[in-house]
Amino acid sequence: MKALGLILAGGNNHRMQELSSKRAIAAMPIGGSYRCIDFALSNMSNSHIQTVAVLTQYNARSLNEHLSSSKWWDFGRKQGGLYTFTPTVTADNSWWYRGTADAMYQNIDFLKKRHEPYVIITGGDCVYKLDYNKVLDYHIEKKADITVVCKDMPEGADISRFGVIRMNEESRITEFEEKPMVSSSNTISTGIYIIRRRQLIEMLERSGQEDRWDFVTDILIRYKNMKRIYGYKMEDYWSNIATVDSYYNTNMDFLKPEVRDYFFRETPHIYSKVDDYPPAKYNAGSDVKNSLISSGCIINSKIENSVLFKNVFVGKNCVIKNSIILNDVYIGDNTHIENCIVESRGTLKANTYYCGDDGVKVVLERNDRYSL
Structure with a gap:
């Protein structure tokens, strides 16, 4: 595929309480046998993306151990590979990642050395299946600068922890609010983006020069009237696990036959590191x-x-x-x-x-x- 993958898995919040005190949210166990990051990695692999970089930071030990071998997701080093990047002290920089844009900016050399024309950016704290090829085809068809994968949330859902968007009849994003307390729209950003690699490098370098470190507020919202930013609506199951209640409800969803069959039996499959335990x-x-x-x-x-x-x-x-x-x-x-x-x-x-x-x-x- 003519894209490389970036998985942002370094964040932390206090809404997970004690559950995230010793592990990254992306390393949280899901569905009996998986880690949350397995879903993003499997989607990359199933979409034939050969090169994937995972940006880790907070409590990254168990997550890095889980990512110690790329064979579970079939990322071959000859075709690309699975890379894990943590903040690195250099002569020019001794900062931890100060935001999502800064995490990519500190690894901008990796982006510059690659040859793929597009970049797929996603988080490591969501449970879903998605063919990124369809999103990329949509991105090219719309001649978009940035494509945001979005989803309509049910009535009454708490959307105050998501970015809320509004689109016109052509699916072009006209408004983007980051974590509003009250909103008349129930369409949220899932944290999945497609952007041309060279354009991403330019935006990151400009944000770095201005000490702007958040991808949503300092790039998406700032450029929404200057760039062609489109929304791609996702219809299938999607869940973010970044609170105790959402983590609990997501695991409980796996007890529903339709959800269990969707992830366990229907293709494409979800892959994970295999532990050698006997059957229950x-x-x-x-x-x-x-x-x-x-x-x-x-x-x-x-x-x-x-x-x-x-x-x-x-x-x-x-x-x-x-x-x-x-x-x-x-x-x-x-x-x-x-x-x-x-x-x-x-x-x-x-x-x-x-x-x-x-x-x-x-x-x-x-x-x-x-x-x-």
Whole structure:
């Protein structure tokens, strides 16, 4: 494909609470067996994009480990490759990434050395499938300077954490508001953009000279009346996981047959790094309904409407409802968990009770499991 990919995966926010205190949002587990960044990487691979760069920064260790080999997404070094870029101290620069535009600006040499005419920019915190070839064809057909992939959100959805756009009858963007408190439009930007590589370099260099570091406010909004910026509407499933509630709801969506079939069974597929765990084991006393149970799990109790990630042990006489249990959690006997997200590598002692009465509760327990 005549485009290269840039995945912006270095951001952090406090809306994820304790879940993002030790990992990047792009590294959050999704759907039992995936990391969130797997969806962007798989879309790149399925669209035959050979060269992809992931820009990481905050709590990047687990994310970098996940990206240590490009073979899982079939990015071959002879054709291009998967690159991971973190902020680098040089004689001229010692800054961390100060924004999305600065992250690209600090790696502008990579853009200058490439030969692909177009760049696809996306975030690492969204769950979706998209053929970037269709968006690129639309971009070329419209003779656009920048194309923004957008989506109509349902009535009542919280759009205050997204960029809200308005388009004319030709799908050209006329207004772009970044994270408005109130808006009459329900069309949001999904954070996916297509732009010509040389034009991106020019815009980044000008923004850098003016100490402007955010791609949305300092490039998209600033140039919206000067450049031909078009919107491409996305109709299929899309979700951003950058809050506790949205992360919980996105995982719960995988319990719906239509969503599960869309991501697990329908082509193109989603790929991820494979861990060598045995299949889940269901012992006497287990009773599992409408749940996702990942490899390496050992189940001895009742589980309903829940997602259990890899290598989870559930003791006897437990009840787990409407909950998400992350990787490598030990749950002692007679434990009740409801409306919760249990952080990875936690140890829940026997005879304990956890319930999110006023919303989703994040559970962090760092007990010594060998003393149980």
